Amino acid sequence: MKGFSDNSKKYGYKKWTIGSVIGLLLLWTAIAALYDNVLVIPSPLQVVANIGRWLMEPKFYLIVGTSFLRAVICFLVALLVAVPSGIWAGLNPRVQGVLSPLVSLGKSVPTLAIIILVLIWFSSSMTPLVVSFIVIWPLLYDNVLAGMAGTDQNLLEMAKVFKLPLSKHLRHIYLPTVAQRLKGSVAATFSLGVKVIIAGEVLGQPRIGIGNSLQIAKVSLDAAGVMAWVMVLALLVAGVEGLLRFWTKKNYKWQD
Amino acid sequence: MYKISGIKKSYGSLPVLAGIDMELLAPGINCLMGPSGCGKTTLLKIIAGLLPADAGDLGGLGDQPLSVCFQEDRLLPWRTVTENIALVLPKNSKEKVAQVLTDAGLTAYANNYSRELSGGLKQRVNLARALAVPAALYLLDEPFKSLHEEGKEELMEWLLARQKEQNACVLLITHDPDEAAFLADRSFTLTDKPAKVDKIEDRRSFGLF
Ligand SMILES: Nc1ncnc2c1ncn2[C@@H]1O[C@H](COP(=O)(O)OP(=O)(O)OP(=O)(O)O)[C@@H](O)[C@H]1O
Ligand SMILES: [Mg+2]
Numbered sequence: 001m002k003g004f005s006d007n008s009k010k011y012g013y014k015k016w017t018i019g020s021v022i023g024l025l026l027l028w029t030a031i032a033a034l035y036d037n038v039l040v041i042p043s044p045l046q047v048v049a050n051i052g053r054w055l056m057e058p059k060f061y062l063i064v065g066t067s068f069l070r071a072v073i074c075f076l077v078a079l080l081v082a083v084p085s086g087i088w089a090g091l092n093p094r095v096q097g098v099l100s101p102l103v104s105l106g107k108s109v110p111t112l113a114i115i116i117l118v119l120i121w122f123s124s125s126m127t128p129l130v131v132s133f134i135v136i137w138p139l140l141y142d143n144v145l146a147g148m149a150g151t152d153q154n155l156l157e158m159a160k161v162f163k164l165p166l167s168k169h170l171r172h173i174y175l176p177t178v179a180q181r182l183k184g185s186v187a188a189t190f191s192l193g194v195k196v197i198i199a200g201e202v203l204g205q206p207r208i209g210i211g212n213s214l215q216i217a218k219v220s221l222d223a224a225g226v227m228a229w230v231m232v233l234a235l236l237v238a239g240v241e242g243l244l245r246f247w248t249k250k251n252y253k254w255q256d
Numbered sequence: 257m258y259k260i261s262g263i264k265k266s267y268g269s270l271p272v273l274a275g276i277d278m279e280l281l282a283p284g285i286n287c288l289m290g291p292s293g294c295g296k297t298t299l300l301k302i303i304a305g306l307l308p309a310d311a312g313d314l315g316g317l318g319d320q321p322l323s324v325c326f327q328e329d330r331l332l333p334w335r336t337v338t339e340n341i342a343l344v345l346p347k348n349s350k351e352k353v354a355q356v357l358t359d360a361g362l363t364a365y366a367n368n369y370s371r372e373l374s375g376g377l378k379q380r381v382n383l384a385r386a387l388a389v390p391a392a393l394y395l396l397d398e399p400f401k402s403l404h405e406e407g408k409e410e411l412m413e414w415l416l417a418r419q420k421e422q423n424a425c426v427l428l429i430t431h432d433p434d435e436a437a438f439l440a441d442r443s444f445t446l447t448d449k450p451a452k453v454d455k456i457e458d459r460r461s462f463g464l465f
Contacts, residue, residue, distance in 0.1 A: 158330040161304050161322065162344040162389065172343055176334040254334045254369035 042224035050228040067201065067210040068236065071194045074132040078193070079186075082137050086144025087174055096145070106138035111196055115203050125207065128200030135196045139189050140182070147181030148174065180255075183248045187241040194237055258282055258425060263312035265298055272298050274450035276312070280442070282392075282425035285416075287436040289429075290446030290454075296429045297327055299451075300395050303427070320393040320425070325386035327397040327429075329378040331370040337381050338366045344389050352388070359414050360384035361407060375402045383411060387418045394419070396428045400435060412439060 025044050032043035042050075054060040089096035111131065118130045155173055164172075201211020210229055217225030263276040272295040280286045288296055301307040303317055304324050323344075331340050342353050357363050360380050370378055383399045399415070400408050416439070419426050430436055436443045445455040 154326070154328060154330050155332065157306050158324075158326065160306065161324045164343070168343065172332055172335060172339075176332070180334075252334075254371065 038224060039221055040223055042227060046224050047227045047231060050224045051232060054228070054232075063208055063210055063213055064232065064236070066208045067194075067197060070128050070201075070209070071132070071190070071197045074129050074197065075136065075190050075193050077129075078133050078136040078140055079182075081133075082140035082144055083175075083178065083182075086141045087148060087170070087178065089141075090145055090148025090151075090174070099141070103138040103141055106134050107142075111135055111199060112203075115200055118200075119204055124204040127204035128197045128206065128209070128211070131200045132193050132196040136189055136193045139185070139192070143182050143185050144178050147178040150181070151177050180252075183252070186248075187244045190240055190244070191237040194233065198233065258317045259313075259315040260303075260317060261313050261315065263299065263302060263314070264310045265295070265302060265307070266310060271450040273302075273309075274452050276446075276451065277453060278444055278456075280317070280425055280427060283419065283423045284441035285419060285426045285428060285439050287428050287430055287440035287443040288446070289431065289433070289436060289443060290451060291448045292431075294446045294449045295451040296446065297397055300324075300397055300427065300429060303393075304395055317393065321391045322393040322395060323386045323389040323391040325383050325394070325396040325399045329370065329382040331378060331381055331385075333370050336367050336369055337362055337373070340370070340381060341385055341388055344385055356384050356388040360387075361410060376404060376407070379403060380407070380411070383415075387415065390422060392422070392424055394424055394426045394428075396426065398429050398431065400430070400432070415439070 028041075028044055032041045032046075035041045038046060085095075085099060089099055114134050115127065115131050118127050118134070122130050151173065156169075159169055159173060198209075198211045198214065201209035202215050203211075205212055205215065210233065214226060214229050217223075217229065258280040260276060260278045260280065263273055264271075265273040276299060278286075288299070290296055298307065302309045303314060304322060305318050332343065335343065338353060338357065341356055342349060345352055354363075357366055360383065362377070362380055362384060365373060365377060365381075370381070373381070379399070379402050383396070386394060386396060386399070396415075400411065403411065412435075415426070418424070428439065440457075441459050443455075443457045444453050445457075446452065447454045
């Protein structure tokens, strides 16, 4: 985990990323020019122009905000459930046994199948939230459980001889251990959550959401619109990942 | 006085303790010496209740309120020096923590994380945490290792003072004969493993009684 970021700095990772993005944009421009059909492959400029137009409309912010809020709420709820359930399961093998089929189900059933089922049982505005929870909770839970399993036995022995109560075990040993484990995966899990939310919106069609707008763009054969939404999503996720990275760095002074 | 008798311990097929008999002075400072790897830490963990013995009797020693200074520092890396000490004390022990930090010469490092401390300083925090807790039995595993001479003497005086204050029994593992000579009311030397008690020495009494 640590090794990656260290290496990435050493070998000029950033420069190569920027180069790669420029290369991809050029390739895209070239293909768009060759194909020469806005309805199928619009050029990057056309897509950016599309986004520029949206930025003037208040409705754009409502749509993005709604989907974003869904993603954040769902992520927080999944996290708030995953941490206590994972810690409890880590402390008690029986709880782990009870939860393990649920986790396996959540991880193995295709997202699309979950969406379809949930659509039958829940309202269309609840669907994205519920689906995303079903997909994300097992991932976070697994991480918490792995963190629990990796708890420093020496520290637990120390806690035992000093007769620390459960509350201190949780606050000073288990939670920091689990947090350290989670911090490496929250960004990836959050972006997965966004993807699932959008998929849920496309299929569930709640009144407002990026997924709806994507679907509308698709049925009106607006390839530039679809691509513009994709770009907005990519920027959104990158922004959140950057924020999370900044936040974890700030809050882990005790680490190198 | 606590009487330990016949403590045996093997790790799988490796016999480490081959029947340890000791009479620990209580109150008093008991030093435990012996070659590297002979089983000193193993004995300490058995007394601390962290490891079951294969045979033997601790003579009620394990039932005492005890405190341990581990061979490794075992500090919480995500908590500061102050928080690491406060961890083992009851709530609202602010003044007590401050006192302990002063006694251990750690005031300047109160808000540092353990990765920011030198080996010697970590060891100081480790010992401070052990001595912060009131106990009848202190189990100290090489508490003065990686400390330089100047600081070491202060800490030894602190240990002596704490021991007197609490009327406690101290079992202190060390490799340093000078340390034992300075501190020990009684010292035990173990043979190489499988370990037995090889030598017992008491401080010569120059008193009038
Ligand atoms: N958990 C374990 N499993 C197997 N063998 C162990 C374990 N712990 C210790 N040993 C072995 O038992 C022997 C005694 O170990 P112990 O740590 O008690 O020695 P020690 O006297 O404290 O040594 P030192 O002075 O180096 O600290 C060593 O040979 C060690 O390799
Ligand atoms: Mg040892």
